[in-house]
Amino acid sequence: MSELLSYDEALERFDPALGLEVHVELNTASKMFCGCPTEFGAEPNTQTCPTCLGLPGSMPVVNEIAVESAIRIGLALNCEIAEWCRFARKNYFYPDMPKNFQTSQYDEPIAFNGWTDVVVEGPEGPQTVRVDIERAHMEEDTGKSLHVGGATGRIHGADYSLVDYNRAGIPLIEIVTRPILGTREIVPLVAKAYVAQLRDLLLGLGVSDVRMEQGSLRCDVNLSLAPRDDGSESDNTGRHSLGTRTETKNVNSLRSVERAVRYEVQRHAAVLTSGRPILQETRHWHEDTGITTSGREKSDAEDYRYFPEPDLVPVAPDKEWVERLRASLPEPPHERRARLQAEWGFSDLDMRDTVGAGALGLVEATIAAGATPQAARKWWLGELARRANETETDISALGVTPAHVARVQALVDEGAINDKLARQVFDGLVAGEGTPDEIVAARGLAIVSDEGALSAAVDNAIAANPDVADKIRDGKVAAAGALIGAVMKEMKGQADAARVRELVLEKLT
Amino acid sequence: MNAPQVVSDLIRRTAAELADALAAGETTSVEVTQAHLDRIAAVDGDVHAFLVVDAEGALSQAAAADARRATGQAQSPLDGVPIAVKDVMATKGLPTTCGSRILEGWVPPYDATVVARLRAAGLPILGKTNMDEFAMGSSTEHSAYGPTRNPWDLSRIPGGSGGGSAAALAAYEAPLAIGTDTGGSIRQPGAVTGTVGVKPTYGGVSRYGLVSLANSLDQAGPVTRTVLDAALLHTVIGGHDPKDSTSIDAPLPDLVGAARRGAEGDLSGVRVGVVKELGGEGYQDGVLTRFQESVDLMVAAGAEVVEVSCPNFVHALATYYLILPAEASSNLARFDAMRYGLRVTPDGDPSAEDVMRATREAGFGDEVKRRIILGTYALSSGYYDAYYGQAQKVRTLITRDFEQAFQHADVLVSPTAPTTAFKLGEKVDDPLAMYLNDLATIPANLSGVPGISVPSGLADEDGLPAGVQILAPATADDRVYRVGAALEAALLQKWGGPLLDQARPLVGEVAQRPSRDQGASS
Numbered sequence A: 001m002s003e004l005l006s007y008d009e010a011l012e013r014f015d016p017a018l019g020l021e022v023h024v025e026l027n028t029a030s031k032m033f034c035g036c037p038t039e040f041g042a043e044p045n046t047q048t049c050p051t052c053l054g055l056p057g058s059m060p061v062v063n064e065i066a067v068e069s070a071i072r073i074g075l076a077l078n079c080e081i082a083e084w085c086r087f088a089r090k091n092y093f094y095p096d097m098p099k100n101f102q103t104s105q106y107d108e109p110i111a112f113n114g115w116t117d118v119v120v121e122g123p124e125g126p127q128t129v130r131v132d133i134e135r136a137h138m139e140e141d142t143g144k145s146l147h148v149g150g151a152t153g154r155i156h157g158a159d160y161s162l163v164d165y166n167r168a169g170i171p172l173i174e175i176v177t178r179p180i181l182g183t184r185e186i187v188p189l190v191a192k193a194y195v196a197q198l199r200d201l202l203l204g205l206g207v208s209d210v211r212m213e214q215g216s217l218r219c220d221v222n223l224s225l226a227p228r229d230d231g232s233e234s235d236n237t238g239r240h241s242l243g244t245r246t247e248t249k250n251v252n253s254l255r256s257v258e259r260a261v262r263y264e265v266q267r268h269a270a271v272l273t274s275g276r277p278i279l280q281e282t283r284h285w286h287e288d289t290g291i292t293t294s295g296r297e298k299s300d301a302e303d304y305r306y307f308p309e310p311d312l313v314p315v316a317p318d319k320e321w322v323e324r325l326r327a328s329l330p331e332p333p334h335e336r337r338a339r340l341q342a343e344w345g346f347s348d349l350d351m352r353d354t355v356g357a358g359a360l361g362l363v364e365a366t367i368a369a370g371a372t373p374q375a376a377r378k379w380w381l382g383e384l385a386r387r388a389n390e391t392e393t394d395i396s397a398l399g400v401t402p403a404h405v406a407r408v409q410a411l412v413d414e415g416a417i418n419d420k421l422a423r424q425v426f427d428g429l430v431a432g433e434g435t436p437d438e439i440v441a442a443r444g445l446a447i448v449s450d451e452g453a454l455s456a457a458v459d460n461a462i463a464a465n466p467d468v469a470d471k472i473r474d475g476k477v478a479a480a481g482a483l484i485g486a487v488m489k490e491m492k493g494q495a496d497a498a499r500v501r502e503l504v505l506e507k508l509t
Numbered sequence B: 001m002n003a004p005q006v007v008s009d010l011i012r013r014t015a016a017e018l019a020d021a022l023a024a025g026e027t028t029s030v031e032v033t034q035a036h037l038d039r040i041a042a043v044d045g046d047v048h049a050f051l052v053v054d055a056e057g058a059l060s061q062a063a064a065a066d067a068r069r070a071t072g073q074a075q076s077p078l079d080g081v082p083i084a085v086k087d088v089m090a091t092k093g094l095p096t097t098c099g100s101r102i103l104e105g106w107v108p109p110y111d112a113t114v115v116a117r118l119r120a121a122g123l124p125i126l127g128k129t130n131m132d133e134f135a136m137g138s139s140t141e142h143s144a145y146g147p148t149r150n151p152w153d154l155s156r157i158p159g160g161s162g163g164g165s166a167a168a169l170a171a172y173e174a175p176l177a178i179g180t181d182t183g184g185s186i187r188q189p190g191a192v193t194g195t196v197g198v199k200p201t202y203g204g205v206s207r208y209g210l211v212s213l214a215n216s217l218d219q220a221g222p223v224t225r226t227v228l229d230a231a232l233l234h235t236v237i238g239g240h241d242p243k244d245s246t247s248i249d250a251p252l253p254d255l256v257g258a259a260r261r262g263a264e265g266d267l268s269g270v271r272v273g274v275v276k277e278l279g280g281e282g283y284q285d286g287v288l289t290r291f292q293e294s295v296d297l298m299v300a301a302g303a304e305v306v307e308v309s310c311p312n313f314v315h316a317l318a319t320y321y322l323i324l325p326a327e328a329s330s331n332l333a334r335f336d337a338m339r340y341g342l343r344v345t346p347d348g349d350p351s352a353e354d355v356m357r358a359t360r361e362a363g364f365g366d367e368v369k370r371r372i373i374l375g376t377y378a379l380s381s382g383y384y385d386a387y388y389g390q391a392q393k394v395r396t397l398i399t400r401d402f403e404q405a406f407q408h409a410d411v412l413v414s415p416t417a418p419t420t421a422f423k424l425g426e427k428v429d430d431p432l433a434m435y436l437n438d439l440a441t442i443p444a445n446l447s448g449v450p451g452i453s454v455p456s457g458l459a460d461e462d463g464l465p466a467g468v469q470i471l472a473p474a475t476a477d478d479r480v481y482r483v484g485a486a487l488e489a490a491l492l493q494k495w496g497g498p499l500l501d502q503a504r505p506l507v508g509e510v511a512q513r514p515s516r517d518q519g520a521s522s
């Protein structure tokens, strides 16, 4: 494990610069350059054809829907849309690349020069940070390698490797920010908030499933530190000079984005403080231990020999089409937040907690599925946020969907279960035991509404606690809690506490 | 000796004549196909035009064609006329090697669009023809499977890269063939074997399933013995293909009509531009003499001749040898032993990179490696602008030269190749001398215009065939057929029959005329 400087000390000495490269898998029905299906989880190498296998002679044809999605993403990020742009070949050898070049875009991205504002909780309250978007470009995904044997699961040291080309050719949009400067101690929060906002925005556009755990949104974190700007402006160009950056690959949860940024700030600071240089390299993020380790060294000389893809004609989106897409965009994130807050009657704090937990879209979907805003917030920010924290997973990756939460709340409202039993239903959901109704049935969680059984249990409790019963008979109604507790214990919690209370009072007053 | 005569008659007919005979029920596709298979068996040991012969497949396709003809359901005018396909086209179930060891044993799971259209039109596929490895060469000597020999003189090259297809036509092993032309690979073999070859307008024939050499230059087209046959075949394979984004989304002009009209021999009102830069120094005297004779025949047919200048053509060869290797170096990256083709596993505990390296070292020939290295260099960061970028600019200038020239002329003409067929081995170790073969053909590929090569006669000094090239503006392919057919008609009249009748007989053949006094035995 690398030596680290404390976070506070790191920021005392250095200014962090952050850059994020996010790869988004589009949810088009077919691949970027062929007609193969894109469904996740199919048998390996069943969703392939000559084109996405790169067989000799095969040729690509651009998926129009993918271009449309790219333009909509660009517009939602306030980008300019290219009037004319080309695909380019990025040449490098790797077994999961069928052609040993990736069809991508180089100096002519479909969208460029955009921005999006994110709100994070700063030391002096909520703070809006503008993230400048350098570009959003289209490309194809690679196949997926599985390295068998060896200790690391990486190609080095493996006994053999298998490649699944089902993923090869799935449309990707790569969204690259400009360096985000001057955010100081909130830099990890900015990173997380940006990715969360991007996720919500993509969900709102309906262009991607954005399931980080399935790799449909993948994040690379670029970070560098420069000696702290003490205001004396050493660089007379007026620009910040950036330190050497590292690129931490595949940071694939919101929580990890925050942690990885924080870790790299501390690691860079320790290296620089000891007088050593930062190597320009890619680094691997380790979810389990929360650290990064050195990957391959990335020199500036790495040469992909880009050139325009001669098998494709330029993409020249019609201006009217772009304007139609612009007019049909969903509302921007800040407007959406304001509207939802008003609709839901959330306090500023409720709203910030919801956004901060990455649960805005989840809460919205839960309400759409029939729950009240209060119930949706209660479950997501209480029970489910707690579980996500405890298990160190993203709240969206727990295995609990908005529809599940709405159904659990409906069961509570119907009196079929109570809040305590609901928690057991969530246990079942996280364990993948089925739908809420199936779990209630399988685990026998339904509240006992058999009056006879309930009445007998109340009688037993009265008989076992004569002192308490007397107090109630004397008018000390508050003492009823002890008897109710005894009944609930006997009923293993599967009783409606309010009805039990009624029965106790009926029998004793 | 009745049967051999029938066979000999069938293989010497043009595709149009065979189509008529099939339509009239005078022969069957099985008979025609078998005649060509017999011819291949008799002469291909010497000529080596074919890498694979699919007798069984061809005969069963022929039988199906006969069944259709019998019920009046012919799928095209050429239904039942057999064809040979250059080994650079993916053929489902039939090996496709591109003349390279690295693809030895690969059987494509799909058909190229051109091949699919041949099948849909009912043309039995005789087999796959030899070529320079990945179409890199002008002599077919760079085939990993041994050279093809020129039927006019077996000690000479048949041109390249499509020497196999042209030789198959010249040796009467096939009545039709498919070629591909990146810098002259259809036209130059046509010229040196006394056959006809057409490079259509770029985008006029689908490239889907054509194993790319240089994507922005490659174009598949017909290899035939007559201009009309080329028009008939072009009509079968041409036209828009949604699988090829660079294919032209417009109907083909009436090519067969243009060829028939041209054959009437009237070129009045046609302006023929002689390109100043494509002739003179570097061109063999006999080639120039035959070229001038062709121009005179066009004038006699009523054409107006003008001289045009295309000053940037002098840079065409240099431009071509930057763009082609650049695109090829990237196209050929996929041959890495991971998914198909040759795999060479070095001793020890090799990594994936080690296997890739060893396979590419063993699987590619020298010319391929030379161009991969050139192309990799030309695309490298820091050199891109000076080489690939600059080449694209010159390419634009060459296209402008064409546009200018076509303001003064309806078609442009030049000798197809600077020389007649040279000896096997003569230039194989001198890449620059080899590259000069394509001097006159390359400009058309750089700007995408269509061109035809028509035999112009035999050069006086060596008695070997030469060709004349006719170029037209992009999408005006009908013009090359009209002018080509008119010239062909005038030459046939002059010669008193097809030029190929003057070729020395091959194995087992009765001489049509006394053979000349040269080396190879029959």
Ligand SMILES: [Zn+2]
Pocket: A031, A034, A035, A036, A047, A048, A049, A050, A051, A052, A053, A169
């Ligand atoms: Zn596919």
